Amino acid sequence: NRGTRKELKEKIKKGSVTVNGQVCSDPGQAVTDTDEIVFDGKIVKYYKYEYYMMNKPWGVITATEDHRQKTVLDILGADRRKDLFPVGRLDKDTVGLLLITNDGKLSHRLLSPKKHVDKEYYALIDGKITEKEIAAFKKGVRIEDDFTALPAELELLTYRNKAVENDFLCLRKSKAPKSDLQDGVSEIRVTIREGKFHQIKKMFKSCQNEVCTLKRIAFAGIELDQKLALGEYRDLTSTELITLFKHC
Numbered sequence: 001n002r003g004t005r006k007e008l009k010e011k012i013k014k015g016s017v018t019v020n021g022q023v024c025s026d027p028g029q030a031v032t033d034t035d036e037i038v039f040d041g042k043i044v045k046y047y048k049y050e051y052y053m054m055n056k057p058w059g060v061i062t063a064t065e066d067h068r069q070k071t072v073l074d075i076l077g078a079d080r081r082k083d084l085f086p087v088g089r090l091d092k093d094t095v096g097l098l099l100i101t102n103d104g105k106l107s108h109r110l111l112s113p114k115k116h117v118d119k120e121y122y123a124l125i126d127g128k129i130t131e132k133e134i135a136a137f138k139k140g141v142r143i144e145d146d147f148t149a150l151p152a153e154l155e156l157l158t159y160r161n162k163a164v165e166n167d168f169l170c171l172r173k174s175k176a177p178k179s180d181l182q183d184g185v186s187e188i189r190v191t192i193r194e195g196k197f198h199q200i201k202k203m204f205k206s207c208q209n210e211v212c213t214l215k216r217i218a219f220a221g222i223e224l225d226q227k228l229a230l231g232e233y234r235d236l237t238s239t240e241l242i243t244l245f246k247h248c
């Protein structure tokens with residue numbers, strides 16, 4: 001346990017930290033990864049970059065700060081370093097895998113429209129998904145007058161005549177659909193390689209379907225850790241980091 005930022009600042013002021021053999025009493029002193037930092041008698045490593053995987057909960061916005069609404073960075077708490085930001089965006093009502101880092105270069109590469117990084121989603125769709133929609137997604141759905149999405153893989157997992165409450169509870173606060181789901185509910189998986197605003201919702205809308213719940217389950221070869229409950233996060237493992245760097 002490294003302690004909170006506040007606790008660490010106090011320890012530094014008390015002289016418990018040395019940098020290259022010199023006592024450091026200024027918590028704001030800049031260090032690099034080549035400096036030798038000793039804290040309470042033990043060598044510690046300075047990490048320039050941090051990489052987290054979060055299971056974004058429903059009702060939280062993907063931003064660093066906001067005056068009115070809770071952001072994904074608020075979830076990390078006051079104890080976080082100030083230069084972190086989310087990689088890309090999930091809608092307020094979308095849950096699932098979100099990367100958070102302070103590595104601007106990596107984020108830029110992952111989000112570059114030229115890289116076509118894979119993003120995989122699980123969704124519940126109001127209505128029946130058939131071969132027609134699967135073929136349309138495969139060809140590329142036109143979502144705006146001047147924008148046709150790249151080919152995407154759509155897979156129907158299950159179809160139920162009637163939605164059950166659990167369909168929506170599984171994503172906890174996900175909104176229940178407006179209609180009574182007369183046509184039943186399709187559970188699907190879809191992979192896209194772009195990141196247009198509301199892309200998945202727009203793709204289904206252009207096929208006359210409504211997305212009831214949306215969850216991102218993979219990004220750039222990294223899968224959402226099933227052990228993370230909504231609102232929980234953890235450091236990326238070194239294997240996951242290697243996968244990320246390979247994907248861009």
Ligand code: URA
Nearest residue numbers: 091094198199200201
């Ligand atoms: N597509 C959407 O419509 N919303 C998201 O949050 C992500 C992809």
